[in-house]
Amino acid sequence: MAPGMKHYDAIILGAGAAGLMCAARAGQRGLRVAVLERAAKPGKKILISGGGRCNFTNLHAGPGNYLSANPHFAKSALARYTPADFIELVERHAIAWHEKTLGQLFCDGSAKAIVDMLIAECPDSVEVICDADVSAVVKDGETFAVSASGESYAAPALVIATGGPSIPRMGATGFAYDLARQFGLKVVEPRPALVPLTLGGEDVLFRELSGVSAPVRARAGAGSFDEAALFTHNGLSGPVILQVSSYWTPGSEVAVTFVPQEDAEWLVQMKRDRPRASVRAALREHLPDRLADALADRLGIERELGNVPDAALREAGARLAEWRFSPTGTEGFAKAEVTIGGISTGELSSRTMEAKRVPGLYAIGEAVDVTGWLGGYNFQWAWASGVACGESL
Template sequence: MTAQAAGFDAIVLGAGAAGLMAAATAGQGGARVVVVDHAQHAGRKILISGGGRCNFTNMDAGAGQFISANPHFAKSALARFTPADFVALVQRHRIPWHEKAAGQLFCDRSARDIVDMLLRECASGQVTLRLSHRIIDVARDAAGQYRVETDHGVFLAPSLIVATGGLSIPRLGATGIAHDLARRFGLRVVAPAPALVPLVFGAQDREWMEPLAGLSATVGITCQAGAGRQARQVTFRDGMVFTHRGLSGPVILQASSYWQPGQPVEIDLLPGVDAAARLLEIKRDRPRAGGVAMLSMLLPQRLAQFFAAAHLPEGQLAGMPDAVLANVARVLSAWRLNPHGTEGYVKAEVTRGGVDTDCLSSRDMEARDVPGLFMVGEAVDVTGWLGGYNFQWAWASGYAAGQAVAERSG
């Protein structure tokens, strides 16, 4: 233990997306800020995102693309710092970018551009960065000062911004410290779970799934979002990939954020197609074809062989009753599978759940009953869809907290 560092207006725990944005915003607003992180380098999760090119935002980001016990909570922060605001920042730093899919923006070169940009923004706000600092204890004294004890010294400030993320990707140093701190200061935590993660199946299912490993198809999955009056259905249409352990691909990652243990997943293998009408049409046009040939017109070959063996009699289509084809159509449009679980935090892109939004101000992310304590980013019970939404939440929530700290320091 060495020096005790006072004289700061805010301590930011976590040098990731939300933490660096909060620190830069507060610093440029006149606050004296120190960022503390146990990692050796800032923005490690940013660097591996988007295949190394960082899907840094989604131009369509709105509260409807986020999962939370309070679906309205994210509206305020998202409205006050929009995707257009982040794009303006990227352009100001002359970082080339492109739109890969509808609304999804990526760096042309490398995710390193985003990390370097955030560090430059922090430097312009005279933010102090303290990496490789292991946090030993966090407390708040009677005078309202936050005391962060590390293996390199103690930091004191009247505001504390917790931006340490969730439990996903532990190899990058993810821990549950944000949830631990929330509980310590009396904030409730919505049970965390892996999200945007592949689904795995039991041994019995893997027996027939393994021969399909590597096969991909575009499918539709409808998920149930919310409960009671706020309940709604969300449908995703995207790629699905069979793996040796289960299912992956963008549509499965999206569905995983809504999936609960014990629930089936219902997959539409022919999204946008009237399966029953199409099968009858094929039967009429090619009566001498067999079941595999028919399904191969609609599905990848291996998948067609699997469904033909499981649901169709041998022989030509001409001899198959329409009722049999109608049953196959129902299966293809609503194929129900029962996942055993997920690949866990090791493969999860984000953490679902987190600090209960009822305990926070939606305007500035401050704890309602703990003055000066802010929770931002993945630590909070706000989980975005795949496609840049979680980064936009990091920028928006970090900006909201940073602004609040800057206003107080003035």
């Protein structure tokens, strides 16, 4: 090894959620760990998450809330480190928290409390080294040698925890994939997830509703969610669209149910109860006026309900229950909260996160082909995979 090289039991690339959790667990087991972070401070993505309050887990997190080429891969780690385990850690550090909606847990105060907690969990045997820009990684026998910002580091274990390319303004890159390929690991083609969708063609007419939000049901592929949709200058966003974006594939449609609390016969029933009402008025009772008017205009039924045949009202109800949009694409990694795809789970042990064909090489967190729903699920995967790795180094 080169003179001046610093020796450790493990080197972790990336001081994000997964990397710091892994470092803390490994350090608590007595290992000497170097965490190399390219940014000036650790946990940058944690700090901006949840509007600065960090949606640090979800009470309902389980394998069914994750997408992967192998949906069974996440089961082991998630079963061994649960939301309750992380809540216990948060409470041990006296961090106040609250449930927002749908099991989403946030800090009462700043997300910085979570970063500070993770750093505090790291014993003296863990060094977090920032402004460390990795320029080379090689394996010499059973030792990994890492060159970063003029320094050299060596260890028998190397952990890839550099995340995916989502949110490039935070310094995110595809470095994890390049490194995985260097060592012969397969990578599932990454694409943006939890990302707004863009609209074109006839759907462009909905851009006039930019800023309007409404609770809807949205479906794409195998994903169906009930939350708010937001119309934007570019297309569709809001929690429900971010959720289904993970299931949407180019060329396919997104189906939106605009009044999910009503059945297909609701307009016919309203005709019986209030024959002088209009479709426009009926929609305004459930949706923001601008959205109700836009939908009514497109349905083209201006007469009082009492003068409209039941068949036409059923047809209108069916269209409102299955309003189809054909997205032209997504707003890309720049607006994506996470990445779908990544280092193939087929290359890794689900118990330890170690590469099956490269002893001593590990991958955790968003770098791996495991992607959670919106709402704290991706953090829970970071904690769980970090613990699984940290306990096996």
